[in-house]
Amino acid sequence: MREQQLADWRTQALKLESEVNKVVVGQENPVRLITIAVFARGHVLLEGDVGVGKTTLLRAFTRGIGGGYQRIEGTIDLMPNDLVYHTYLGEDGKPHVSPGPLLMSGQDLSIFFFNEINRARPQVHSLMLRVMAERTLTAFNKEHHFPHMLVFADRNQVEKEETFDIPSAARDRFMMEIPIVVPPAHDIMESLIFDTRFHDVDQLITNVESDVLKFDELNGFAKVIQDSVTASPALRQYALNLWLATKDPVAYGVKVSNVDMKRLVLSGASPRGMGMLLRAARVNAWLHEREAVIPEDIHAVFHETIAHRLVFSPVYEMRRTEIAREMLSGIVNAVAAP
Amino acid sequence: MKLLDKLRCFLIAVVTMLLFIPAFAEGELPRxxxxxxxxxxxxxxxDAGYVAGDKLERTLVLTVKKPYELILESLPIVGYEHRYRGEVSGIELVAINVEHQNHRDQAEHTLHLVYQVFKTGRTAKPAILRGEIVKLRHLDKKEIRQYRMPSFNFRTSPLSVLGEVNLKNEMSPLIKPFTLSTASSERSFNIAAAGLVFSLIGLIYIFGAYTWLPRMGGVFAKAYRNISKVADNEAGIQQAITALHQAMHQVAGKSVFGNGVDQFLQQHPAYAVARPEIERFFQLSRQVFFDPKVDPQLGMPAKQWLKRFCRHMRDCERGLKPEVHA
Structure with missing residues (x-):
């Protein structure tokens, strides 16, 4: 029974990927990673340049997953209460209060899309910390629950003016940070320029079949995946070694060019981060029709689940992306299993 | 009339003798x-033991100083039968090869002479390679002189001895008994022995487990020794797989996983021939350490397969090409 359920959902998951890949070309790996995050019930942070298709990608997923979808734009004057409610004068001339994006869909909220999250103030980030971690919000003397909510956010790392770095505690709430880059294949680049279907995003998104997944069953099925896919003692030891290596890369002989390794890492991956890593690895194993996690499953999600959690010395923060990538590759190369 | 006939016969005989005997025709030249x-x-x-048919080779290096020069036409010719006291000596010149080297004051003539024995007898007899007489011309005076080269004495032997023979008594103190030549057999034996030694070294190189030959101390050779020692149980299999993983990591300089086989083989093409077994090894490793449901389809006990796989990897390490079946 359970095996049949796993197989059916796998079919649906692959269909969702296929649907998204129809409208977002050349992003097969990010699509796979987001699929993993959806089934691991983890929030996703996208990082990339302007206009590379981050928003389109997330909207496509939102349509495929179904459920309530809300979106907010990060701006410097955005305040936490803007996420909860907004006030206006009604036609009757009286003030009215309407639910904000977080409350609008109630418990059916499936996707909360926070565009350019790093333009929002730290107060907003702070609110998001709780919502992401606990999936609850207290407003109007009532606690609101969002059991099916996933937060998809994107941030633009290029512009630094009027932006606020997301604190490490907030970053840690995201299961993955996925870099989105322009596909290097020339035919895809040419298609993005000249194929008119890519010019109207709203129309493009309608090409994705809606409600491919049953959003309100995802939590239950995610638990089935986590219970079904096992991790052997050798795999546990391997994951533990990876974790220790993120904390003390020098002990594992990991080197990064032009970096003083003894000063680099202030804090390695968190226990929550390692837990998310294994959750994502289990989903990857399930997508590959396995019932046990292997090291390759961890590798498939290692960079995206760990890199944004590392805390580096401030002097290296400017080269964060490059250093994190090299360091994590070095860890994968240095730690053996078995 | 009778007198005239006798006189005619005498004259014919004298003329014939003068024509056929050079010494008489030209006279004895001064030395x-x-x-x-x-x-x-x-x-x-x-210098003994020659029988009919044997050949004797002799080399004479004749140095003639100016103003004399050698008259080449006076050199002995092939087929000339030497006579001694009117009888054919039975020693015939069968080949002559002459090399000349002219210098400012002298000329050097190297004569390679080959004589063949055409005589035999019931007993051993003395024989001689005649001292050949050559003629020399004075360059200024048109004077011709002769030079007799030294002779060589030897003894001929009968082809067989009649009657009962006590070999001990008949053996010559001058020569050792003839024996069958073993030179060719010895050469063959030496070649075979050398081939055997090289083959043994090759086999030791291929199958040897120790490190006293070049390229024998590789990581897979060490892993092979370790695998040979582990027990044939679950813990032993795990140890063997770990040893192989470590060997592969050492070769690659980093951890190698199942999805890194392509890159590994790209960087180390010597192991490419073992690709099917490498992939199967990762399947086995996955089964043992991570996912018991994986079936690596080894077709034999795991330890036996691991030993064979490690031996193939060791062969690759040594630059050999093992026969790997998919």
Whole structure:
């Protein structure tokens, strides 16, 4: 029974990927990673340049997953209460209060899309910390629950003016940070320029079949995946070694060019981060029709689940992306299993 | 009339004799002064035991100083039968090869002479390689002189001895008994022995487990020794797989996983021939350490397969190409 359920959902998951890949070309790996995050019930942070298709990608997923979808734009004057409610004068001339994006869909909220999250103030980030971690919000003397909510956010790392770095505690709430880059294949680049279907995003998104997944069953099925896919003692030891290596890369002989390794890492991956890593690895194993996690499953999600959690010395923060990538590759190369 | 006939016969005989005997035809020439001619002889190493058909090779290096020069036409010719006291000596010149070297004051003539024995008898008899007579011309006076080269004495033997023979009594003190030549057999034996030694070294190189030959101390050779020692149980299999993983990591300089086989083989093409087994090894490793449901389809006990796989990897390490079946 359970095996049949796993197989059916796998079919649906692959269909969702296929649907998204129809409208977002050349992003097969990010699509796979987001699929993993959806089934691991983890929030996703996208990082990339302007206009590379981050928003389109997330909207496509939102349509495929179904459920309530809300979106907010990060701006410097955005305040936490803007996420909860907004006030206006009604036609009757009286003030009215309407639910904000977080409350609008109630418990059916499936996707909360926070565009350019790093333009929002730290107060907003702070609110998001709780919502992401606990999936609850207290407003109007009532606690609101969002059991099916996933937060998809994107941030633009290029512009630094009027932006606020997301604190490490907030970053840690995201299961993955996925870099989105322009596909290097020339035919895809040419298609993005000249194929008119890519010019109207709203129309493009309608090409994705809606409600491919049953959003309100995802939590239950995610638990089935986590219970079904096992991790052997050798795999546990391997994951533990990876974790220790993120904390003390020098002990594992990991080197990064032009970096003083003894000063680099202030804090390695968190226990929550390692837990998310294994959750994502289990989903990857399930997508590959396995019932046990292997090291390759961890590798498939290692960079995206760990890199944004590392805390580096401030002097290296400017080269964060490059250093994190090299360091994590070095860890994968240095730690053996078995 | 009778007298005239007798006289005619006598004259014919004298003329015939003068025509066929050069000495009589030309007369005995005076000897050349030893100051002008010297000779160095290289004679056969053996001077006894020659029977009919044997050949003797002799080399004479004749140095003629100016103003004399050798008259080449006076050199002995092939087929000339030497006579001694009117009888054919039975020693015939069968080949002559002459090399000349002219210098400013002298000329050097190297004569390679081959004689063949055509005589036999019931007993051993003395024989001689005649001292050949050559003629020399004085360059200024048109004077011709002769020079007799040294002779070489030896003994001929009968082809067989009649009657009962006590070999001990008949053996010559001058020569050792003839024996069958073992040179060719010894050469064959040496070649075979050398081949055997090289083959053994090759086999030791291929199958040896120790490190005293070049490229034998590789990581897979060490892993092979370790695998041979582990027990044939679950823990032993795990140890063997771990040893192989470590060997592969050492070769690659980093951890190698199942999805890194392509890159590993790209960087280390010597192992490419073992690709099917490498992939199967990762399947086995996955089964043992991570996912018991994986079936690596080894077709034999795991330890036996691991030993064979490690041996193939060791062969690759040594630059050999093992026979790997998919």
């Amino acid at each position: 050349v002064d030893d100051r002008y001619v010297s000779v160095k002889e290289i004679n056969p190493t053996r």
